[in-house]
Amino acid sequence: MLKFDVMKKQGLARVGVIHTPHGDIKTPAFVGAATRATVKALTMKEMRELGSQAILANTYHLVLRPGPELIKEAGGVANFSSWHGPMFTDSGGFQIFSLPNVKISENGVKFKSHIDGANFEMTPESSMQAQWAIGADIHMAFDHLAKSENYEDMKIAMDRTHAWLERCKIEHDKLSKEAAKNNKPEQYLYAVVQGGTFNDLRAESAKFCAEIEPDGFGIGGVFTADKMDEMLKTVNSILPENKPRHLLGMGEEPIDLFVGAEYGCDTFDCVGPTRMARNGSLYTPNGRINIKNAKYKHDFTPLDPECDCECCKNYTRAYLHHLFKVDEITAKVLASIHNERFVVKTVDKIRESLENGTFEEYKTEFLKRYYKT
RNA sequence: GCUGGAAUCGUCUAGUGGCAAUGACAAGAGACUGUAAAUCUCUCGCCUUCGGGCUUCGUAGGUUCGAGUCCUACUUCCAGCA
Numbered sequence: 192m193l194k195f196d197v198m199k200k201q202g203l204a205r206v207g208v209i210h211t212p213h214g215d216i217k218t219p220a221f222v223g224a225a226t227r228a229t230v231k232a233l234t235m236k237e238m239r240e241l242g243s244q245a246i247l248a249n250t251y252h253l254v255l256r257p258g259p260e261l262i263k264e265a266g267g268v269a270n271f272s273s274w275h276g277p278m279f280t281d282s283g284g285f286q287i288f289s290l291p292n293v294k295i296s297e298n299g300v301k302f303k304s305h306i307d308g309a310n311f312e313m314t315p316e317s318s319m320q321a322q323w324a325i326g327a328d329i330h331m332a333f334d335h336l337a338k339s340e341n342y343e344d345m346k347i348a349m350d351r352t353h354a355w356l357e358r359c360k361i362e363h364d365k366l367s368k369e370a371a372k373n374n375k376p377e378q379y380l381y382a383v384v385q386g387g388t389f390n391d392l393r394a395e396s397a398k399f400c401a402e403i404e405p406d407g408f409g410i411g412g413v414f415t416a417d418k419m420d421e422m423l424k425t426v427n428s429i430l431p432e433n434k435p436r437h438l439l440g441m442g443e444e445p446i447d448l449f450v451g452a453e454y455g456c457d458t459f460d461c462v463g464p465t466r467m468a469r470n471g472s473l474y475t476p477n478g479r480i481n482i483k484n485a486k487y488k489h490d491f492t493p494l495d496p497e498c499d500c501e502c503c504k505n506y507t508r509a510y511l512h513h514l515f516k517v518d519e520i521t522a523k524v525l526a527s528i529h530n531e532r533f534v535v536k537t538v539d540k541i542r543e544s545l546e547n548g549t550f551e552e553y554k555t556e557f558l559k560r561y562y563k564t
Numbered sequence: 565g566c567u568g569g570a571a572u573c574g575u576c577u578a579g580u581g582g583c584a585a586u587g588a589c590a591a592g593a594g595a596c597u598g599u600a601a602a603u604c605u606c607u608c609g610c611c612u613u614c615g616g617g618c619u620u621c622g623u624a625g626g627u628u629c630g631a632g633u634c635c636u637a638c639u640u641c642c643a644g645c646a
Contacts, residue, residue, distance in 0.1 A: 224598080224599070226598095226599050227599090231599080231601095231602080232602075247598075249598075249599080252599085252600095279598095281598050282598085283598095284598080285598045285599095286598085286599080286600085289599095289600085290600075304600095305600040306600075331598075334598095336598080383598090409598075411598065412598095413597090413598095414597065415597080416597095437598090438598090439598040440597055440598035441597060441598085442597065443596075443597035444597070447597070460598060461597055461598080462596090462597070462598080462599045462601090463596075463597045463599095464597095465599085466596060466597090466599065466601065466603085467596070467597095469601080469602050469603080470595085470596070470601085470602085470603070470604095472595090472596080481593085481594080483592095483593090484592085484593075485591085485592070485593095518602080520602080522602090523602055
């Protein structure tokens, strides 16, 4: 069982430590999205230096290329990628359900590779097997994510997610026993709560997931800060306090991190910060700016004078603007370092503020400045 | 000097009688939340009450209902020959 210590609680929010075989994660924490076993534009060294405690890779992408067997052959994703800290894998459910022409059955999902059109099928069992082969510390259950506002659609997806969760758990336990027999490090399973924006479905899903007794929980299908507080309140009031909760995919907007932490989420992952960075949209305490805008051409001040990242300590907005305009790779590197540092630091500060009882002040001050409301 | 050829939005370019004029780049702005994303979208002559109006394709004339497109002269550039 994954060890998780809750050090302090404030309402639903908590400060804790997740102990994984590859190290501890002090929570709340932002987990960098490393879809193809790399954080785009960044090296693992840069990720370590900007303070990232953990990263999250994606089973769908790694199944297509290079394949779980190759990663196993490399000695697991830690050796393969040189990320020797805690690591998550997402199940691939999210990606598969965003592809065109997927065939969903009770057994699993048939889809075509977006790369070469090759036919694939992923089932709860095959996702578990792939994740064990990849070898991250924490695995997500293979879930059905419905992108719909319709209650019936959400119910069907949730019921399927639950049925698949039972199978994920059985397969996971089997693989876990085999690993123990071979003296391999333990890997852990998070159940994924679905139910869309419907509180009764969310409650039902949280209850179901809790009863399965996984190592922790992913909260899926959350797309906007809208209604997020209510959804999280419902779910996290039901989920057991002694297990970690990961809010899947949220964190592009800093407010998501505050609301997520306030309502009891321990970790977050999001592609937003690095994608924004590659497209020139950069976080500052006063809101996001587009560094490509002409007004930064002659701005010889740091991107964020309060930031301690390599980008802000050494370069100016004018230089970043120039690098983006001439489309240099370094533009994306520096921007990614900054944006990733910005969200990691924001969540670190959320943790500190929860520790010393100043969360409300920090939240109010941050949001007021960032969103100018 | 002679003989050919060419001049179209910031740049390169499409266009051979119905055209405010093609495409690319540049420029300006926007989007992005478990990454098919170093991607995508919009604007890009001037004005507009968004109906439209006005001025444009080296310059000046001409032919034509209508000219970036045809004719004449001029200007500039390129190539070949002297």
